[in-house]
Amino acid sequence: MKKNFPRSLQTIVIALLAIGVVALALGGYLTSLSNLVNQTIVGAQTWVSTRYLAVIDFLTVPRDVASLRQRNAELEAEVARLQTQVIGLQQQVTETQILSALVDFARASPENTYKAATVIGRDPSPFLRYVILNIGSNDGIRRGMPVVTDQGLVGRVDAVTADAARVQLITDPASAVNVSLQNSKTEAMLVGSITGNLSLDMISQDVTVQPGDVVLTSGLGGGYPPNLLVGQVVSVRKLDYELFQQAAVQPIVNYDQIQFVLIITNFKPVDIAPLIPTAAP
Amino acid sequence: MATLVAFPVLVLALMLQTAVISRINLLYGSADLILVILAAWALQERVTTAWQWALVGGVLVAFVSGLPWFVPLAGYLLIVGMARLLQRRVWQAPLLAMFAVSFTGTLMLHILSIFSLRLLGDPLPVGDSFSLITLPSILLNLLLAIPVYAGMRDLAGWLYPAEVEA
Numbered sequence: 148m149k150k151n152f153p154r155s156l157q158t159i160v161i162a163l164l165a166i167g168v169v170a171l172a173l174g175g176y177l178t179s180l181s182n183l184v185n186q187t188i189v190g191a192q193t194w195v196s197t198r199y200l201a202v203i204d205f206l207t208v209p210r211d212v213a214s215l216r217q218r219n220a221e222l223e224a225e226v227a228r229l230q231t232q233v234i235g236l237q238q239q240v241t242e243t244q245i246l247s248a249l250v251d252f253a254r255a256s257p258e259n260t261y262k263a264a265t266v267i268g269r270d271p272s273p274f275l276r277y278v279i280l281n282i283g284s285n286d287g288i289r290r291g292m293p294v295v296t297d298q299g300l301v302g303r304v305d306a307v308t309a310d311a312a313r314v315q316l317i318t319d320p321a322s323a324v325n326v327s328l329q330n331s332k333t334e335a336m337l338v339g340s341i342t343g344n345l346s347l348d349m350i351s352q353d354v355t356v357q358p359g360d361v362v363l364t365s366g367l368g369g370g371y372p373p374n375l376l377v378g379q380v381v382s383v384r385k386l387d388y389e390l391f392q393q394a395a396v397q398p399i400v401n402y403d404q405i406q407f408v409l410i411i412t413n414f415k416p417v418d419i420a421p422l423i424p425t426a427a428p
Numbered sequence: 429m430a431t432l433v434a435f436p437v438l439v440l441a442l443m444l445q446t447a448v449i450s451r452i453n454l455l456y457g458s459a460d461l462i463l464v465i466l467a468a469w470a471l472q473e474r475v476t477t478a479w480q481w482a483l484v485g486g487v488l489v490a491f492v493s494g495l496p497w498f499v500p501l502a503g504y505l506l507i508v509g510m511a512r513l514l515q516r517r518v519w520q521a522p523l524l525a526m527f528a529v530s531f532t533g534t535l536m537l538h539i540l541s542i543f544s545l546r547l548l549g550d551p552l553p554v555g556d557s558f559s560l561i562t563l564p565s566i567l568l569n570l571l572l573a574i575p576v577y578a579g580m581r582d583l584a585g586w587l588y589p590a591e592v593e594a
Contacts, residue, residue, distance in 0.1 A: 271450055321549070321550040
């Protein structure tokens with residue numbers, strides 16, 4: 148009993164103290180004290196937490212560098228793959244645009260039937276201006292068929308195998324195309340050269356040829372269909388003592404950059420060789 | 429074996445020639461990879477199949493090119509003949525021989541091409557052909573000569589291993 152009394156008293160005192168503290172707190176008398184305590188505790192907590200994180204960072208940094216490097220390598224590989232993909236897609240867009248232009252051209256000339264082909268090579272000899280196409284006799288390609296792009300005349304099929312064809316460009320030194328000048332209403336012969344330049348020959352001295360005249364195939368000789376665009380006259384050379392005047396032609400097609408062409412498959416070239424008179428024996 | 433290897437090597441070279449090298453021009457000339465390969469092969473000391481390679485190369489180029497068929501065939505055989513002759517004489521300076529064969533070989537092949545085409549009716553101007561096509565082509569072939577020679581030397585070493593002395 149003696150022992151329990153002071154304990155009860157203690158309890159009562161503690162309870163009264165607690166009630167007093169609560170009452171003081173509710174009355175706002177302990178605000179400054181609680182703020183001071185809170186600031187101290189929060190400051191200490193912040194310091195401990197910061198140091199802990201610093202220690203953890205210090206301990207784990209090497210591992211992170213390794214993983215970051217690995218991640219960086221993965222991302223670089225991904226970027227390279229995507230760049231390759233972008234280049235491939237850009238190439239496809241370019242090809243699609245060219246093919247679309249070829250389709251438009253084919254639709255604009257429904258009287259002809261066309262076969263599209265890709266240029267896969269050039270003649271190994273620098274003296275000749277030939278290109279190699281990826282389709283041949285298996286696709287109905289025959290020797291002599293005219294080859295065009297959406298811009299104009301390219302040349303003529305010179306040789307054919309089952310899966311490839313060789314085309315003589317009109318810029319080849321041995322090429323000769325009968326053409327007409329749209330404005331001057333006259334005929335001429337278009338010839339190539341080793342430099343790839345085109346020139347007009349056999350223009351009568353009586354005709355007035357001017358720079359800017361449009362050059363079209365005439366269809367004479369049976370080698371090419373008529374009215375295929377070839378280029379424009381850029382300069383004229385007329386000398387009084389020569390039989391014919393000559394003119395330089397700016398081709399409409401860039402022959403060094405051809406990627407796709409159309410072969411006119413329903414045109415049958417006429418061989419006029421038997422009609423050319425030969426010297427009597 | 430060495431003759432059979434000629435087919436893949438020369439077909440690959442011809443593909444490279446038509447698809448890539450013929451599009452790389454200096455003025456209007458371009459390098460001739462087949463010519464340089466044949467010259468480099470014929471200059472290798474232990475090689476015994478140079479004539480077969482020239483035949484294969486000539487036939488392949490004659491098949492693809494618009495040149496008369498006998499031009500590449502005769503041209504490459506002449507080049508190999510000249511290379512074999514030089515190989516016996518200047519064997520101590522193979523690179524010098526390589527340059528000499530590339531230079532004179534290109535010149536010979538182009539002369540043959542120009543005159544054959546002119547004979548067949550192509551109006552090729554000789555002077556312009558030399559200055560605009562042949563001289564730039566010679567320069568390009570000389571540039572190709574060193575790497576091709578190194579490659580063909582390795583190939584020859586693989587196909588004709590040196591005999592080990594006992």
